[in-house]
Amino acid sequence: MTLIFAHRGSAGTHPENTMEAFYEAERVMADGIELDVQLTKDGEMVVIHDETVDRTTNGKGFVKDYTLKEIQKLQANFKFKSKLFKKNRVPSLREVFQWLKGNKLLCNIELKNSIMDYQGLEEKVIGLIREFGYENRIIISSFNHYSIVACYRLEPAVEIAPLYSSRLFMPWIYAQSIRAKAIHPNLKAVRDEIIIEAMNNGIGVRPYTVNKADQMERLLNLGCTAFVTDYPEKAWKLRENK
Numbered sequence: 001m002t003l004i005f006a007h008r009g010s011a012g013t014h015p016e017n018t019m020e021a022f023y024e025a026e027r028v029m030a031d032g033i034e035l036d037v038q039l040t041k042d043g044e045m046v047v048i049h050d051e052t053v054d055r056t057t058n059g060k061g062f063v064k065d066y067t068l069k070e071i072q073k074l075q076a077n078f079k080f081k082s083k084l085f086k087k088n089r090v091p092s093l094r095e096v097f098q099w100l101k102g103n104k105l106l107c108n109i110e111l112k113n114s115i116m117d118y119q120g121l122e123e124k125v126i127g128l129i130r131e132f133g134y135e136n137r138i139i140i141s142s143f144n145h146y147s148i149v150a151c152y153r154l155e156p157a158v159e160i161a162p163l164y165s166s167r168l169f170m171p172w173i174y175a176q177s178i179r180a181k182a183i184h185p186n187l188k189a190v191r192d193e194i195i196i197e198a199m200n201n202g203i204g205v206r207p208y209t210v211n212k213a214d215q216m217e218r219l220l221n222l223g224c225t226a227f228v229t230d231y232p233e234k235a236w237k238l239r240e241n242k
């Protein structure tokens with residue numbers, strides 16, 4: 001069965017990377033969530049997509065210049081101005097992990113360290129995964145492949161998956177060489193043959209960001225491992241009606 005990962009929670013319907021978006025993913029029965037992690041000034045892992053808070057909160061400046069306490073004073077209800085989301089804020093990864101205790105969702109953590117050089121991020125994320133005993137329900141991905149390999153070396157029980165957006169030649173061979181069990185390509189970077197060939201070679205494929213019904217249908221028909229979408233409810237209904 002093709003698994004459905006709710007992108008940044010359920011970014012199509014709720015403020016991205018907030019607890020409310022993750023609750024929505026659970027409500028609509030997604031199989032997993034995808035979220036983005038950056039580091040604060042005081043070394044805390046926080047769930048936010050950009051290096052700065054400008055786009056998704058009412059604050060300004062780099063995440064790395066805020067402490068956890070400071071960043072959590074900001075409103076994170078970007079685009080969704082309804083009163084419902086007035087109290088949304090930037091969650092810490094620990095808060096998300098606490099909530100995961102109450103459900104069986106998988107969690108794809110994207111380390112946002114391609115531009116930023118967040119020293120010690122790999123040790124921190126592996127440490128938290130170990131503390132919660134989540135080795136079997138987390139997938140760590142990043143566009144920074146050095147970083148995911150570093151995570152694997154720290155904890156081989158945690159799955160890693162390289163993110164990429166160009167048309168790689170035989171990406172399953174690359175994945176095998178870095179001990180990744182799956183690839184996370186931009187949907188535009190994979191043709192059907194690549195998906196099939198990767199899976200035939202034992203490498204899963206979880207394309208992002210799959211929002212249109214025809215794209216979802218295509219992946220469901222191929223039996224693709226999973227996909228990442230802003231609209232998990234729509235994906236679930238399509239899968240249900242297969």
Ligand code: G3P
Nearest residue numbers: 034036110163184208228
């Ligand atoms: O899961 C992959 C996807 O989230 C990568 O792109 O920019 O949405 O983090 P972005």
Ligand code: CA
Nearest residue numbers: 034035036110
């Ligand atoms: Ca992401």
